Amino acid sequence: MxxxxxxxxxxxxxxxxxxxxxxxxxxxxxxxxxxxxxxxxxxxxxxxxxxxxxxxxxxxxxxxxxxxxxxxxxxxxxxxxxxxxxxxxxxxxxxxxxxxxxxxxxxNVNAMTWRTCPAATELETVVIDWLRQWLGLPDEFGGVVYDTASVGIMHALAVAREQAAPSTRKLGLTNRDLPRFSIYTSDQAHSAAEKSAIALGIGEENVRRVPSDNEFRMEISTLRRMIAQDRQEAFQPLPSLPPWARLRAQASIRFLRSRRFVGKKRCGCTSTAPTAARLP
The missing domain is CATH 1.20.1340.10 (dopa decarboxylase, N-terminal domain)
Structure with a gap:
């Protein structure tokens, strides 16, 4: 042997x-x-x-x-x-x-479920909690390790889509009398937003690129106008994705403002960055 x-x-x-x-x-x-x-x-x-x-x-x-x-x-x-x-x-x-x-x-770990590799699943759970503690996040924060930020963005948008159109995972988007959905992201953000929209059946053309200022901050006033215009045209807004690759203190402030704004409009503001909850 x-x-x-x-x-x-x-x-x-x-x-x-x-x-x-x-x-x-x-x-x-x-x-x-x-x-x-x-x-x-x-x-x-x-x-x-x-x-x-x-x-x-x-x-x-x-x-x-x-x-x-x-x-x-x-x-x-x-x-x-x-x-x-x-x-x-x-x-x-x-x-x-x-x-x-x-x-x-x-x-050769395959960690699709706990049973396929208990050690990997439980190690990941512990490490995620270590990250939460290092970042000073509340106890209720959790998650999984993604291979790329693009996958994290797609999953965040999938959650937003499910909230806007419940049971989409089971029923799909067709023949359900649903509105066209729209996603908002900075003109500085990664193309993962468009790729996610294609994969999730939302459509690349329904990703709205919001202009940014000379410090790469999303223009909230423009975002407000774009959402209002889309609502008039019977679109259902989905999340706003901040350009975390360009995150600064002022961008954090703008993010908080955008969250307050889109919250009032009943659409989400999503971030895949673990620092999103620890803004100055």
Whole structure:
């Protein structure tokens, strides 16, 4: 039993050797990343042109694969972990995070329900509560760990849709004599709002981009006019999504004002940011 392995898998001792080689490669890459270009300067197709057009008949040695990574992949990447990378949003690659990824790969966790992995479910519950305590949030706050903010936004909008049109999860949106729904978000916010509207059956055209001022704050007066106009045209407003990627103290104040406003209008103001409840 000790020497058995899955068909096509790597022998245990060889796998152990490869793990050590990969650990050294990762450490060297992180140590020397400053010497790399932040982004390639090649035209589209440059990497593909260097790859075989036909699949290999046999597996290649691990050393050759690592050499190909150094020769083809690393030069063709935008290095989000580079200290000079300032685009999109802050990079999150850390040594503890990499170690965590290495551990999760062999464990192959599937945490769809408690029964599929009790340890993962209960660990997540505890860590979420640690985050709540660190942020000083009330005891009733809870949640789950999402893989991206986009998924968090979609779930928040799904809750808003369910509140505006109960039983949508069971009955859907068609043939129910429902109004057209509208979503409001800043012109600085992520495209996840449109993507969520498409996935949830609300429609991309029903996402309203609210102008922001020169400090990237959503213009509440404009939001008010847009909601009023949509109501006149028989739309049902759903949440306002603040641009949390640009959060500042004044934006927090504007967020509170927008919550008071949309609350009076019986539409929601949703945030996927855990700091939303701890505004100055």
């Amino acid at each position: 000790k020497n058995r392995q899955s068909p096509g898998d790597t022998p245990p001792e060889e796998f152990r050797k490869q793990l050590h080689e990969l650990a050294d490669w990762i450490a060297d890459f992180r140590e020397n990343i400053e010497s790399l270009r932040v982004a390639p300067n090649e035209k589209p197709g440059a990497v593909r042109a260097q790859l075989p057009a036909q699949p290999p008949e046999k597996g290649e040695p691990f050393e050759k694969i690592l050499n190909d990574v150094d020769r083809l992949i690393v030069p063709g990447m935008v290095h989000w972990s580079h200290p000079m990378f300032l685009g999109y949003f802050g990079w999150t690659t850390t040594a503890p995070g990499i170690l965590g990824e290495i551990i999760t790969a062999p464990l």
